[in-house]
Amino acid sequence: MNNAVNNGVWSGSWVAERLGVQLVGDDELTRMLGLALRRNPKRAHLLVSHVLGKHVPQSPSVVYGAGFALGRRVRDLLGDDEAARAVVLGYAETATGLGHSVADGIGLAHYLHSTRRPVAGVARAGGFEESHSHATSHLLLPEDPALLVGDGPLVLVDDEFSTGNTVLNTVRDLHERYPRRRYVVVALVDMRSAADAGRLEEFAREIGARVDLVAAASGTVRLPEGVLEKGKELVARYEAESAAEGRTSSAPLKTGVAVADPPGARGTARPAPTGPHSDDKLTAPHATRIDLHWPPALPDGGRHGFTPAHRTRLEGALPAMAARLAEALPADARRVLVLGFEELMYAPLRLARELEQVITDAEVRYSTTTRSPVLAVDDPGYAIRTRLVFPAHDDPADGPGERYAYNVAGAGFDAVIAVVDSVADTPELHASDGLLAQLAAHAPHVLLAVVPSYVPGPLAIPERHPMLPEPLRGPAFSSYAPEEVGWLLQDLSDVTLEAPTEEREEAIQSGGAHYAESLPVEYQPSEQYQALFHTALEESAARLAKAVGAVTEIVLAERSPRPVLVSLARAGTPVGILMRRWAQFRHGLELPHYAVSIVRGRGIDANALRWLAEHHDPRDVVFVDGWTGKGAITRELAVALAEFEKSDGVTGFDPEIAVLADPGSCVRTYGTRDDYLIPSACLNSTVSGLISRTVLRADLVGPHDYHGAKFYRELAGADVSVAFLDAVSARFPEVADAVDATAKELLSGDRAPTWEGWAAVERISEEYGIHDVNLVKPGVGETTRVLLRRVPWKILARAGAGADLDHVRLLAEQRGVPVEEVAELPYTCVGLIHPKYTRGATGADGKAVNL
Helix, strand or coil, X not given: CCCCEECCEECCHHHHHHHCCEEEECHHHHHHEEEEEECCCCCCEEEEECCCCCCCCECHHHHHXXXXXXXXXXXXXXXXXXXXXXXXXXXXXXXXXXXXXXXXXXXXXXXXXCECCCCCCCCCCEEEECCCCCCCEEEECCCCCCCCCCCCCEEEEEEEECCCHHHHHHHHHHHHHCCCCEEXXXXXXXXXXXXXXXXXXXXXXXXXXXXXXXXXXXXXXXXXXXXXHHHHHHHHHHHHHHHHHCCCCCCCCCCCCECCCCCCCCCCCCCCCCCCCCCCCCCCCCEEEECCCCCCCCCCCCCCCECHHHHHHHHHHHHHHHHHHHHHCCCCCCEEEEEEECCECHHHHHHHHHHHHHCCCCEEEEEEEECCCECCECCCCCCCCCEEEEECCCCCXXXXXXXXXXXXXXXXXXXXXXXXXXXXXXXXXXCCCCHHHHHHCCCCEEEEEEECCCCCCCCCCCCXXXXXXXXXXXXXXXXXXXXXXXXXXXXXXXXXXXXXXXXXXXXXHCCCCCHHHCEECCCCCCHHHHHHHHHHHHHHHHHHHHHHHHHHHHHHHHHCCCCEEEEEECCHHHHHHHHHHHHHHHHCCCCCEEEEEEECCCEECHXXXXXXXXXXXXXXXXXXXXXXXXXXXXXXXXXXXXXHHHHHCCCXXXXXXXXXXXXXXXXXXXXXXXXXXXXXXXXXHHHCCCECCCECCCCCCCCCCCCEECECHHHHHHCCHHHHHHHHHCCHHHHHHHHHHHHHHHHHCCCCCCCHHHHHHHHHHHHXXXXXXXXXXXXXHHHHHHHHHCCEEEEEEECCCCHHHHHHHHHHHHHCCCEEEECXXXXXXXXXXXXXXXXXXXXXXXCECCC
């Protein structure tokens, strides 16, 4: 039943023999498609896909993989820059899940699917007709009215590209409203005739746009004269025979006998079985309701738009939801169907695919219910073997009617998990002739999982805070993969912000400017320095991997089982990505990860916090940084979060920072307190995704804007950002046992901060006559920053410090900065910024400091 060819019999042969319909194409075409007959006055035949997951239960990995592979081809066609500007549009109902999967394969694009369900309060952004369908009108209802605005490519996804009429209607409607230069049509199969292909090309020339086509297989359908009338007669004859035999959808079928409609299944609402229910709906006694714990405010699909950030949230939530389903299944279930609902295809598909990974001792299949009326014939040469008929259960706008589930009866499923949205969780669903009752007649166990129907809130802009943009992602912003991190920043790449180092230092120390208002000129490392970086990385990768694993395990044990990692840009970003990779490697978790700006003296980006609070539970947020020095940022974050709670009334954000290394003893959540070289501190943007330090300047960052940063695309040739991540994560397997031991020791020990680093900084500030703790930068990481970004005065090095300071010594030599060895230094090294512009601008000898 699940393959287009069974025991040498093609599942289109029955129709081909009786109607003379021919499917012409390569072998891939007949492997993907079978044939059936419609109850449709406009088209007799139906191409039945075996990789779509609509009419034929199939492995969810196969279904998702087919769409994802098409998305990858689209991304290769467009290139990363164009892909990041694209919008994917899927067609209801059949291709809503396929379009989602294509968007996932592209990885960078927003997604929207058309719908036949009007939603009160949501304005139409467009619509079009599907001429051959049984239900023709498509609505476009994006939550963000600007989603379809712009000149990025529009990617249109359908299961089959037959005549091209639907695509022409769509493009014609949308091009008048939102003209653009490029369209990409994506389909599982391209079945156009030569004439139809020419029409699309002519239309593209007419509107002055480029139209590309991506399909998994291609061919044509040859229809004999009078096929429509012959098809109608054949459908009528087989349905009459079935009715005469008194057969129902739940009865076993003889070969060649169609499934008749069950008595009474004509859309009339039946009373639901009585029984209490938490949301005043009634649950049929033969179905077990499972609470998925669907993430709050996460859309159930693309009816109103689905962003890359939504995708990240879903990825993070899927393992726990699938685990709940697996736990509810009977232990002896060996064949399980996850059954989606009409347009709700993607959420059930992703749940089924995740479940397939969880219950490896059972076969998981996926399909959905449908509006489409198709004749069922129990013959190996026919694609639709059985049919369940039940009344519509989502109060459709076009009135009550029949709905169908194909190839479920007689398929030997031990359990069926029906996944519907909350709009469809109605008395009709639970009625004696409803979907759940029909399923219970064919499977010993029926489970019901309800996904909250997402309804956009009021689109009016709040008085205080307008709608904040979605996070920036690579490759459009940063060289990191889009799933690795979302940047809650605004792109200032086109703004000149760099200033000479000495000029910046004078402005900062004299009070004329804040350090966050400009950027230092990016340091271009010499070949000798780059060699030092790679040597240091090779030597320290295992040590770093161990610290990454330890701090991640502590976060998972103490902070949240499903943390939302929020790195403090930019030093925290590589560490956050490594923590995310460890959680994926060791626990199979896909954790959301973002990067936000925090500025000493100015606080954390409040708009970034607002976005996080809207999309995640603040209690799950874990702030991440690379290392601590004297703990200034730790204190800054605590003060900023307290102020944010007062101003916005949002509670739950924890000011405790998780760091790789805590030499200053400023935090409780760390991988180590040793002060050693973290190679990501050796470089600037070229080890941080080519992103600059963050910028906060009044003329560039308004009250409703994120802080800014630049993407240095021109430095791509020197970029080692991903190489650094890969080198460390490659060592995860070999340090796993050591991580377990270290995490266990840390979790059971006393990790209370002593703030000894702060005390040491105050002492050094006074001893060296600086009298400003902000100019004392303790630790290997902070000392490196002094040499790369500021005007260094001198470097204090612990006597006997070894290879961890090789790069510091080289940088100091290149900049003519003395390195002074000091006994009993609590850090491996300390960098002193030149105090020329401070009031206490004297050296240790009491004399004025001169450059």
